Amino acid sequence: MIILSPDININKHFHPDDLKILENIEASEKVLFEIKTHFNKITVTQNQYGRFMKFDDSYQSGIINHSTYQGNLPYVNYFLLAPIFNQNIKNILILGMGTGKLATDFLKLIPALKSIDIVELDPKVVNIDETYFDFESNKKINIHIQDARVFVRNTKNKYDLVILDIYTGSGLPYRFMTEEFLQETDTVLNPDGLLITNTFGIQDINSDNNYIFKSLLKTYQSVFNNTVLFPTLYGNFQLYNTVFGLKYELTELTNIMIIAFNSKTLFKTVTDKTHKIQGLKNTDNYLKDLCEQEINVADYIQFSDKNEEELNHNLNNLDKYLKQVNPE
Template structure:
């Protein structure tokens, strides 16, 4: 408890891990909250939890409560899963996909994700998972970063079309992106243009300065 109290005055690091995939990972008490950070950005809790909480609020907590299944691509420390369970009160099936087993170990050890009964975590590449899964989902959350970099496949037609196929009618995609420069803004504009009249696409710029959220509803 002393470290938690001290963190209101300065961050207190309690765990460091070097991962082949995520590189440098740190678990830190910051302003009384336990957070997971990579070398240059927040990976879970902290600002990232605020960002995705806003996205869930845009969709609507009461609407999400009536969904049957949620897919989270990019678990990290599991802050959006905690928001779904603790705040949205979502009690049905959550599938989390995380490529980095070291991150999953941290999520279980420090953030107790393995104690969430309606959660199944799959250690797999998100691209590979969406190719293989035979399930469909009412909400698909995409939150995939390698530090401050977003993999190119997230914006390619094949991945977009496959995710759209996995989404049930009247379901939502919540996509968290990072916009650091003009190139990223053009990338996001091109992404938005890939959805036709069968989808309702909303873009929320400058969420926590550098993040831009998409909510995408499948209409038919």
């Protein structure tokens, strides 16, 4: 989910008053379950706002249960915009299970769905979802305990939608950021298929300091003919302001959803579609986050399986920038 090195502390980018609110919320949490697996330390916590899953003490996913909002962490709702781009989604591949709620939401949103394949590396996540997040098996849902890149490379199936939301305690693993992985993913998409990726970047997308996101975007544009961006500003504000009561600029960083596809027949702009998606409230508000500006990526590298060292260099540059704009 977060393309950051482990030493970048996101919390320090909140206003001090808001940070106190978040610290008080975290201090009030009750630990329901904790386990150390081969991949992460997984903790399930609950507070007055809902139930959450942490990987290595970083929030990974959760379900909010509040008087003003019930459901996924708001950034997840942007995945549900997929039917606006392709109204004939029948088969979905989800890389990274989270709480499992996204899969059940898609079943409700698209009754004509034939199948959802979920790929999750850690079998304990599946057990936790069933026990603590009310995930129920369904004949249309198939769970594969496997490395996601290995699955993509070997599957014979074709999909109308691929969701990439893989997160470890330190970020989105590099092997899911490269041109080679995107090419592999493109081969499992149907002609009108979509890849939607949850990533992270500076809110000012065109900033010269947005090293990692711009390199990632350049990599996507090297593989896909079309890329559409949704910085999740509305969804994040709904969570932090309406639910948590935060008042100030949220953070220098934000989730950014990349919707990538090669089809020339899919719609070109959000304004071409005015209908609501059944089951998703306030769709128009989420659509307002569409990024319509041209993003200059000419001077940035493409991520490749061969240049992980260059990524580490850019991570250090991003960390330096964030420390400058958000001093301790």
